[in-house]
Amino acid sequence: MILVDDGSPDGCPEICDAYAEKDPRVRVIHKENGGLVSARKEGLKNARGKYIAFVDGDDWVDNYYLDILYKLAEANDSDLVVTGHFREFNGKIETIKPKTAGIYNQRELQEEILPNAIYNGQFCEHGISTYVWNKLFRRELLGQVLFDVPDEIIMGEDAAITYSYLAICKRLTVSKIPLYYYRQRHDSIVKSIENPQMEYYRLGLLMHYLKTKLQPVLDEQNLSEQIRYYLYSQILVRSGGLIYDRDDKLIFNPFVGVTPGSKVIVYSSGSFGQHVLTTNKRNRFFNIVRWIDIDYHELHVDEIYVSPISAFENDAFDHLIIATINPSNYRAIKRELSLMGVDEKRIVRINTDEEEVSGLLAELGFDKDFKFRGN
Known part of the structure; x- marks a missing residue:
């Protein structure tokens, strides 16, 4: 286990050193802050194993995380292993499983996986998830990719590694077994x-x-x-x-049919939902009457608090925005809301016209x- 202290200003360096003193398998690297990509490069430079797995600081893993990843790689002679994961948010756990479970050779990778890896035809759903932490990489191959990723990439670092690595793979194994616990906090968004x-x-x-x-x-x-x-x-x-442009003039509205001043309910208190509210706080395009989520918790933007999904009536709004770009999630939420009596015609779709x-x-x-x- 390699712990990279990327110039942490809190007590993490001491915690890392304490673990290294207790167990000789734990190695600690202290470096000046350089960002996630540079920290991962430093870890890889010091790695000696046949395979590499990543764990981010907020998260945790199943007891058999490495054991199962290793066996999947060895049994199928794979350059990359992809598994499912758990999303832990506000005390609730959601299980996420890949849809393309199986073993793929180089031809199948290039003809079936790569053409759908970033965008699988459903806006905007990945065929292979961007994350590096639910995967096992072959160290020698990873070295050909990771050291080439510019340190300046500080948005989408995982995608830069995952998809460029996928391009040089010869064999891929995808398993639906969830092993990794991805923990998202309100204050991390x-x-x-x-x-x-x-x-x-x-x-x-x-x-x-x-x-x-x-x-x-x-x-x-x-x-x-x-x-x-x-x-x-x-x-x-x-x-x-x-x-908006730099003069705060609206140049694009992706919410089909929603007009200025519309009474709007926003579903989802995740990243997209929070951004919808903060943008509207500044520009006042919508009249947001409710902010709802199945993951009900104490959170507010512009004095609008998250409410349970039952906290509104049909005559209280003109449009309902499901703040997700994942079509599977969108369809599932829309179906559940319609079962509760929500008029589906008022549920907004996002403009995906290519032109x-x-x-x-x-x-x-x-x-x-x-x-x-x-x-």
Whole structure:
């Protein structure tokens, strides 16, 4: 176990050293703060094993996490193993399982997996999850990828590693067994964007890097489509959906049919939902009458508190926004709300028209290679 202290200002360095004193298998690396990519590089430099697994600081794993990953890799001679995981949020646990369980050779990887890895045709659902922490990597192959990822990529670091690694794999095993506990806290979600131009620049770094790395294994049309929708989804989540220029003029409204002043209910207190409320707090496009979630908890933005999903009536709103970009989640939530008597015609869909999405990205300043050319 390699613990990387990336210039932590709290008590983590001492905690890491204490573990190393108790168990000789634990090794500690202290370094100046350089970000997640540089910390992972430092860990890999010091690794000696055949395989590499990652665990983030907030999370925890099943007792047999490494044992099962190792056996899946060895039994199938795989370069990469992908498993399910648990999402732990506000004391509730959701099980997430990959849909494409199986063993894939190099031809199947290039013909079936990679063309759907970032965007599987459903906006915006990944065929292979971006995360590095529910996967096992072959160390020698990972070295060919990780050290090439620029330290400046500080948005989507996992995606930069996962998809560029997938491009050089010859054998993949996907298992539905959930082994990793991903823990998300309310206060860990970024709730406001102070500088959208910087956000676009950082997203452009990631998207251009992915295009460069995946060009040898995917045709131009498929690759551009996958990255275009991935970029669009990330912009939507972090902007709160409504996209404004630097003069606070609205240039894009992805919520089909929703007009200024509409009485709106927002479903979801996750990242997208929080961004919807913080963006609206600044620009007052909607009249948000309720903020609801099945994961009910104490949280508020602009004096609007999260309420249980039963806390409204049909005559209290014009539109209901399900703040998710995952179509499977959207359909499941929509179905549950309709069972409760919610008029499905009032449930908003997100605009995914390819021509309009392409026009938006160009207007924001992204070129055909997804570099951000804005100021």
